[in-house]
Amino acid sequence: MAKRCRVCNGAAQIKRPKTGDIMCKECFYYAFEEEIHHTVLAGKLFTAGETVAIGASGGKDSTVLAHVMTVLNERHNYGLNLILLSVDEGITGYRDDSLETVKINQQEYGLPLKIVSYQELYGWTMDSIVQQIGLKNNCTYCGVFRRQALDRGAMLLKVDKIVTGHNADDIAETVIMNVLRGDIARLRRCTAVTTGTDGALPRCKPFKYTYEKDIVMYAFHKNLTYFSTECIYSPNAYRGFARAYIKDLERIQPSAIIDIIHSGESLCVKKDVRMPVQTTCSRCGYISSNELCKACVMLEGLNKGRPRLGIGKTHKERRLFNEELARQAAEAAATNCNETTTTTTTTTTFTNSKVCCGGKGACGSMGGSGQAPEMCGSNLQSKSESDCVGSVSPSGGGGVAECANSLKKVRIGVPTAKPNLLEF
């Protein structure tokens, strides 16, 4: 006896992984897409007329995301300009197939595609990084660089928003991981459907409530071309534990993933808990909770031939590096504060911080491929920038935000930056 679809009563072809319901393909597609539509509407993810970059890795999540975004944009008249954005890490052979996949997707959906390379963004390919540091910590590099690469690439394209294929499973894992690590700041952030609204380019997760197994089911039956882009190196150990734990939970309680997300959403942080001040990297302008963002610290290490910098928070080398930086900056400040900061230096610096500032539409002139790596590399220590860093570093973390403020003031063209700097 043929099974019947529980929605339309037609011939059923599949058992939906998320709910266990017997359905026909069409009803499954519709339910799958409309749930995502609800997430988009309820989370007020987009406004008509926006340009949205879809982070496209060629993997299943982003391939299905590109497909569903195209479908929903038409069906519900979102009025969005969709762009595919891919990152080429520069690993010989590794990306060739997945980038091919993205190119196929581009043709299928008729979406513009932009590929940005690590070489272009950082001045280093992953291959050249591995050459210098060996295989041991390259995942740390790749992870940090990849996280920023999408934002930096998106800013090149001057888009309004990025959408990523993070699904419910990913988010539940992240919640568990952050509880295990006691990382309250990330714990609070990780369940937000849109992140980076303050200053940085907003990132949305339309798949926030979509199960990975449903995504696979959808991709499989729709015959979507995707490429398995599992990192060839071992993933983060803690994430592995969290993933295994959730898989076990799901066997007991099929709704475990959504239950965990509900838990994550209903947490609130005590008022008196000090959260790390989210500020911008003093070198590249990317959002960061430290003076320098992790990518800049890592690049500094690479460029100076000390690649262990930035791996592990309290690593001795990093501490030494910070001290060195503070000393350099203090020296620079000492000479600089008494001089008149020339307008040219100021402008150069702030143009640069504009480039990576994360401010929506603020990034004007990030054009040439040579510029970005330079900016994040070691040699761009323009005077007024170090001036600023130097003046605040003795007072600790709290000062950084002020530093960023004075930067901002200059950026929007208030000419009185100098007295501000002198007050320290």
Place this chain on the structure above:
Amino acid sequence: MCSVQEEAIPQQLNQLTGKLQCVKCRRDVPVVVTRVNDAFCQDCFLVYAVHKFRSAIGKSKVIVPKEHVLVAYSGGPASSALLHFLQEGKKEGKLRFTVTVVHIDELALVSVSDKERQEKVQEVVEIVQQRGFPLLLTSLECAMDMVKPEAGESSQAPEMCKEVTSEKEVDALANPDKGDKLKKLLDSLPSISAKEEFIRVLRNQVLLGVARERGFTKVVVGDTATALSVRIMTDMAKGKGSQVSFDTTIGDKRYGDVMVVRPIRDLNMKEVEAYNRLQNVESISIPHIADQWHKSNSIEQLTAHFIHGLQENFPSTVPNIVRTSDKLGHQDIESLPEKCSLCESPLDTDVGEASALRAVEVCERLLQKDGASRSQSQAAQSSDCTQHDRVAADNMKASLCYGCRLTVKGLRDVSLLPTHVVQKSQSRCLSRDEMRAQISEFLLDDENGDTPNS
């Protein structure tokens, strides 16, 4: 419940003994390795453990001097250590509050004879008397019916607990009727996970019930850091994120009238077991229904297994998790939020459209989209009785928090739930009906057949 391997400590000590001195006095041979891998000699460790207990009470100021508190004693290692701490404090004249112990007998859930049941309870009585504290006995099934007598009505409701003044008085506390009711309910809950959560909630309800009946405003429990880290993760896994803070803080104020106090939350299970060994503190092993469950079926046991495994490899696991919960807050209790009719936690279901809860509802709605008319006609055909049941189930669901909804999901007949819970859920919808009645003339209802013109 926490199965910390006994042999782990001696093993580590073998490596340490002879090589190191106690980190504190730098003189004596260490006998205990605490979580931070500090090796303590016996004296220094005991000082350390007692200090952890006393400073938790002292610093938090949750217990006021001369207060009379209720201390929950299960017979397990943690609460046995707790009683010992209290006894020592009392001996030294440093205990500034008075203590009454309460024990919840949970043997109704296990197939033991009345005689065995009495013997186990007898063991509890002996230990508590040794410690020199008065004891109240109660049982888990008591919480199946905690309907408060109406004001003015002569108190016909059976007492929640009774004093044990001499050893002979330990006659069966068992209340066969309620015990059967409890067993029937547990049998109807479809999963181990639901059963374990229900038992936990019920245990809490008994403690609150006894405290309220006897006029206590503080209930002291023996949750260790290890147990709390398991609790935190279990809460997260079961959709009870909003309760993590309540479930783990030193002074849990969610109930308003009764506060739950956790004075040994800074000690982990290994430390408690070391304390018990060094002080010859006895604990009792009482058969429990959970013993029969396999860890792959119980979220709590799975979580405990997961955390103990991590803890072995990463000793900062338990402190990290507890630290997470220390930074978490909760809903404002002062604003008197509506509470779950089962667990009495503030409801966490009043969430916006962009939420996991709504996403689940949307998922269900989409499945029913075409089938809606069909199921409506089915409902119309079905008898009034099932209609009534469905309304009762909907009302019950609306009165529960997210986690408790999960617990009773799959329970066919919600009237099996404790009487006071059913009453609460009904009174909640009654008050909604009353509201509707009050404004009825302003409600425009097309289907109202008795309009003057019809």
